[in-house]
Amino acid sequence: MSLASSSPGTGPLSGVVVADFSRILAGPYCTMLLADMGATVIKVEGPDGDDTRLYKPPSVNGIGTYYLSVNRNKHSIVLDLKDPQDLETAYEIIDTADVFIENFKPGGLAQFGLDAESVAERWPQLVHASITGFGTKGGSHLPGYDLLVQGVSGFMSVTGSPDGPPQRGGVALFDVITGLHAAVAVLGALHERDISGKGQHVELDLLSAALSGLVNQTTGYAACGNDPQRLGNEHPSLFPYGPFPTADKELIITVANNSQFIRFSTVLGMPDLIRDPRFDSVENRNNNREELRVLLNGALSTETAEIWASRLQAAGVPCAPILSIPEGVQYAASLGLDPVVQVGRGDNTVPLIKNPVSYSRTPVTYEKAPPALGADTEDVKQWLRAQRKDPS
Known part of the structure; x- marks a missing residue:
């Protein structure tokens, strides 16, 4: 991480700058993975902050652990995009960025000149990743909540006891799967940009990621019309x-x-x-x-x-x-997997679950605890001023 308040990154994405305009889970999970790998991630939040700050219990020092789980290694700046000066600051952040990630409702960023067409015209080398719930066509008006996707994707229909009701998963599974797909997509687009010199728009939606993540279940239907049912803890193709x-x-x-x-x-x-x-x-x-x-x-x-x-x-x-x-x-710890890491420095540390990837030469780092709302606003602005003086 290259902001003044942080040490230089050593991870495989050191030097990459990510303008993170996402919130809740899918986008922030993606950008946390990129930050763990050394990218400088600037988390742009509205005046009220990311909703997950208030998702509690459980909480630590008044902050929901939901927020803590997906926002380490980032720098938080508060901007009201309806304020012309703040919008200009948002543009400056994107000016410095390699990647722009957002999960606004389709069409929601057009009023700020941050729709896909405007972004491609103003920042042709930028990788722009958009995450929606149900795409930008017939489902553009639908809100993108994981539970809705668990329902309509068929996941709940195959989860639970055969004689019981459909069940949701114990975690926002498709938000996480979409975030993982988004991270892979961004890395692919950055690699292609290194070859072509051009950025591109990457689109993901929770429902498509869910159907992909249902692998054998959805493929069974697509390939031969199979209609899987709830089997409780049974596997449809294997026994015991x-x-x-x-x-x-x-x-x-x-x-x-x-x-x-x-x-x-x-x-x-x-x-x-x-x-x-x-x-x-x-x-x-x-x-x-x-x-x-x-x-x-x-x-x-x-x-x-x-x-x-x-x-x-x-x-x-x-x-x-x-x-x-x-x-x-505790079981993972007993196997020597060291699942819990202390993130941050000095008194500003918090125990979190580690990134599951281990690099032999460019390890992930845990330099910065999930930031308080707007905690890095001045650091980010100072960094932007330095970027204007030294564009290199």
């Missing part, structure tokens, strides 16, 4: 694959091929199962899952989940307990 009861609690067991099934049935004391024509292939085990379930449940009921996990893991059969969020973080 899910939680199974033991003598004390459930244990997740995932058997995805014949080799694993042979090892699994051997540990259970039933090595001849693979020779049973009902269970001798992935497809046959799937089609005869109820008969197989009775046999497996009977064997697993003789020992505790911990004992079975030890035996199965020793035999190379994938299995895992069902943990809570705190237990999951």
Whole structure:
């Protein structure tokens, strides 16, 4: 990060400047990933700030952890785009930027001269990424909330118990997936710009990202008209694959091929199962899952989940307990993955979940805690003045 209040970046995107006009989750998640990789991200917020600052509980020092989760390594400046002077400052930020990211409603930026056509004309070398909920055509009027997309994409229809209602996921899954797609798209556009010397407009929407993220489920419909249903914790194409009861609690067991099934049935004391024509292939085990379930449940009921996990893991059969969020973080720590990092410096630090990417030569950094609203306004303006004096 190259602003005066920060040390020079060393990550793979060091020197890249991102004008971040996004808010809530998909855009900020994308720009946090870019910031982690060394980009200088200037987070432009309206006078009331990003809505997620107020999404609580839980909170730390009055700030919602929702906001904290996606805004580290950024510099916050408050601008009211309806104010001519602030709008000019916004233009100056974009003047310095390599990437401009926004998730305004389609058409919402035209009044400020920041629609795609105006941006392409004024900043032809800029990578402009727009994130919407449902695209810019027939769905342009629809608000882009993740839960709406979970509903209309079909995700909720395949989530939950077969005899229960459709269920939402436990996290804003498609906001995150869209943010990941946006980061990949920006990197691709920056690479192409290095070749052509020209920027381009990159468009993403939550519904398209959701349909892509539903992978085998949506492809099953597109390719052969399959209409998947809710299966609870069952897999539509694999068995055994899910939680199974033991003598004390459930244990997740995932058997995805014949080799694993042979090892699994051997540990259970039933090595001849693979020779049973009902269970001798992935497809046959799937089609005869109820008969197989009775046999497996009977064997697993003789020992505790911990004992079975030890035996199965020793035999190379994938299995895992069902943990809570705190237990999951602690489990990652026990494996040496160091999931929690202290972000910031001195007294201004906050523990956050680390970026999952590790570079061997240009590591991600955690220099700056998620900023308070407008905390970097003067630093950004001073930096802009320096840029005017030294355009290089």
